[in-house]
Amino acid sequence: xxxxxxxxxxxxxxxxxxxxxxxxxxxxxxxxxxxxxxxxxxxxxxxxxxxxxxxxxxxxxxxxxxxxxxxxxxxxxxxxxxxxxxxxxxxxxxxxxxxxxxxxxxxxxxxxxxxxxxxxxxxxxxxxxxxxxxxxxxxxxxxxxxxxxxxxxxxxxxxxxxxxxxxxxxxxxxxxxxxxxxxxxxxxxxxxxxxxxxxxxxxxxxxxxxxxxxxxxxxxxxxxxxxxxxxxxxxxxxx
Numbered sequence: 368x369x370x371x372x373x374x375x376x377x378x379x380x381x382x383x384x385x386x387x388x389x390x391x392x393x394x395x396x397x398x399x400x401x402x403x404x405x406x407x408x409x410x411x412x413x414x415x416x417x418x419x420x421x422x423x424x425x426x427x428x429x430x431x432x433x434x435x436x437x438x439x440x441x442x443x444x445x446x447x448x449x450x451x452x453x454x455x456x457x458x459x460x461x462x463x464x465x466x467x468x469x470x471x472x473x474x475x476x477x478x479x480x481x482x483x484x485x486x487x488x489x490x491x492x493x494x495x496x497x498x499x500x501x502x503x504x505x506x507x508x509x510x511x512x513x514x515x516x517x518x519x520x521x522x523x524x525x526x527x528x529x530x531x532x533x534x535x536x537x538x539x540x541x542x543x544x545x546x547x548x549x550x551x552x553x554x555x556x557x558x559x560x561x562x563x564x565x566x567x568x569x570x571x572x573x574x575x576x577x578x579x580x581x582x583x584x585x586x587x588x589x590x591x592x593x594x595x596x597x598x599x600x601x602x603x604x605x606x
Contacts, residue, residue, distance in 0.1 A: 470520045
């Protein structure tokens, strides 16, 4: 039995304008449905391949603020989200999440500022701006990630060192083992190594599942580490 909070997502293309740029994104063009059975689902692909656009649409359709935060966050500093969220229908399972969070690397500063505005005596601010970018990123994740929660993470590795990425990997895995569900956009070969996660690639045509070793994040990293001298010579000799 599928125990996930979100079991599938369908796209009604009739709700998307004919001249919309969404119809030009090769990975999702014509896709009608995504099915999810794993507690951790990764979206991978080259910049501009559509992975963050899909993550954002599912998060908004699930009730989260476009710029991130919990479902209690309701603010806008710049409306940049696509119309895809209006065409997405989320099919939910029998369980209801006890908590949730939408983490976006690009709008983290705005969310951290709004967190201070929302603070009160019962919910004191964590003062994320007083920490380094990486420290605040990890502190937010450790505070917000809980068992039985629904989470959307867009490039959560952006501010984290490799060691901190391993710490985040542990947090995600532990919560997933305790009933949480994650949708994660990442370029990190470290996070992609989470056991039993499902990986969807937005490269090479229509979005499709792939193996860890087939991701560009893994292949390019492995190639660079194992052939650093040769690669740098090929890339830099003519400069």
